[in-house]
Amino acid sequence: MTNDTTSTKRLIRKGRIPGKTGFSPADIRLVDGVIDTIAAPGSLTPEDGETVLDADDGIVLPAFVDLHTHLDKGHITPRRPNPDGSFMGALNAVSADRVANWNAADVEARMEFALRCAYAHGTAAIRTHLDSAPPQHEISWPVFARKREEWAGRIELQATALCGPDHALDKALVEELARTVKTYGGSLGGAISVFDRAGEAIANLVDAAGRHGLDLDLHIDESGDTASRSLSILADRVIETGFSGRVLAGHCCSLAILAGEDAKATIARVAEAGIDIVSLPMCNLYLQDRRPEETPRWRGVTLLRELKAAGVAVSLASDNTRDPFYAYGDLDMLEVLRESVRIGHLDHPEDKLADWFSAVAAVPARTAGFAYGATLLAGAPADLVVTRARTPGELFSRPQSDRTVIRAGKVVSAKLPDYRELDTLLGVTP
The missing domain is CATH 2.30.40.10 (Urease, subunit C, domain 1)
Structure with a gap:
């Protein structure tokens, strides 16, 4: 370079x-x-x-600013494809590949490749989620720290610890992840969707982040199930506890298929809690409503316009790149913006379109607290x-x-x- x-x-x-x-x-x-x-x-x-x-x-x-990526998963599709394109297919494929292959050299080489792609396309800041279920956190976080130092001055890097809902129920494990995140200057995250104990899992993450002075960045309601109400639960917990850190919720797919009044109430609560939202339109379009031999009926994308109209900071980001959760992509934020405009019908009214450009620049920069303001x-x-x-x-x-x-x-x-x-x-x- x-x-x-x-x-x-x-x-x-x-x-x-x-x-x-x-x-x-x-x-x-x-x-x-x-x-x-x-x-x-x-x-x-x-x-x-x-x-x-x-x-x-x-x-x-x-x-550009890319607020939600998975640099540790990137580019594994050629050796571990999603067998059926489904969410569970992706989850199982990534889990198998992680156990078999994710040593430090493997993670670092794929991260480096991904960062070179992003840099060539014009990205100046990236936040990545890192799969952090033990023992992977002891591998990926030191690799990330090395990449952050090596890329300083070219791409400003942040990371979030990602764990599944079962892990989020384990208070001792959440505490260990919070300490790891604190050591490496990251944020605390998790993936919570349709889940009987979603409230307990979210409480564990919010409380641990509060004790350690960490920001939160969660995968929320990445589902087309109207029973998935984790976004409301998160907003309630943030308000009830007076959590003072930044809170970012990604995906929020099921919000788009809630009945009108339910959706309005959830959005109002999100705004009250000061939660920012990041939408991942390309990945959500790829995974949501995928059923064998059937055409999908909905786009999988959250209520972008309605959230923004309520005063919620809304960003657009890449998410996965050539891995089982999204088989395509190149960490090109201009592609993300282009496809988001098409998927979300953001091109009309025309006088409002230019404002959406900030969703891949200044808005995510503020949400993440990057030094680079875009x-x-x-x-x-x-x-x-x-x-x-x-x-x-x-x-x-x-x-x-x-x-x-x-x-x-x-x-x-x-x-x-x-x-x-x-x-x-x-x-x-x-």
């Missing part, structure tokens, strides 16, 4: 930047790794020693993605493989790694 070092000053001319109600034409001057000036197009003239990039009316975005403002880091697309229609019609990624004011020349690099590790070839 090499970077352009030709100039510490760069002028991006005739760009278009997203805002609350649309796209604004702008010239952008970058100086010494930060955004120096944003001005009306044509108002900035090149200065001595300044490199000029003519955006030619192309959309310019802040480098904003296009004077004084912000000069971490940008410049596209040739002039309109959302052009942006979402092509992969934008000719995008220009700028980090610290310099053009990044990193290329996507070849899947062939993983053949020996995975023990397979096509």
Whole structure:
């Protein structure tokens, strides 16, 4: 991965930047790794020693923030595919692969590959969940800490300990995970959906996070079952305990099929509790309502618009990448945004579309508390993605493989790694 070092000053001319109600034409001057000036197009003239990039009316975005990924699972599908595409098929396949293969070298190699993909696409910050059921937590967390240090300055990394509902019922185990997370500067998480003892599992996680001063990041209601009400239980527990850390709930699929008043009441409670939401549209579309030989009847995506209208911070993220939970993906947040717009019908009204761009940038940056803020403002880091697309229609019609990624004011020349690099590790070839 090499970077352009030709100039510490760069002028991006005739760009278009997203805002609350649309796209604004702008010239952008970058100086010494930060955004120096944003001005009306044509108002900035090149200065001595300044490199000029003519955006030619192309959309310019802040480098992306991916709030919910699974770097430890990534790219295992070639050696451990999901046998039927179902959620349980994914769960069992990952469990078998973890037991058989997830030593430190395996996890690290796949993490490194995934991070190279994300960096080449223009991502500047990532939060990953780490499967943390013992003894895996003693393997994956030190690997993550090493990757976080190695990638500092390129991708800001956070991690969350992920455990299943059965593990969340074990107070001693939750306490051990909380101590591990505290040691490595992460957050505490778990996966809770349709479950008779969901309240007990959530209470254990909230209480442990409170004792250790940790933030919470949970997989919640990743199900199409209207009996799955873990989001409401979580909101109630946060309010009742006065939990003061950040709380993020991912997926929340079953919220989308609750009856109208039930959904409204849940959303109001989520807003009252100050819980942020991250939706994973591509993975949810892939897994939810999958039945043998039948066409799915719903999209699996939570109530994005309704949550946002209630004042809840809503982010969009990648989730799984080429693993049994989602067989595709490349940690490309522009793909995530494009598919989310299509899946969630976010393209209308047109004057509100540009505001959804913040769901892969400033909103998840605030939710996670990243140092990187993912904003296009004077004084912000000069971490940008410049596209040739002039309109959302052009942006979402092509992969934008000719995008220009700028980090610290310099053009990044990193290329996507070849899947062939993983053949020996995975023990397979096509």
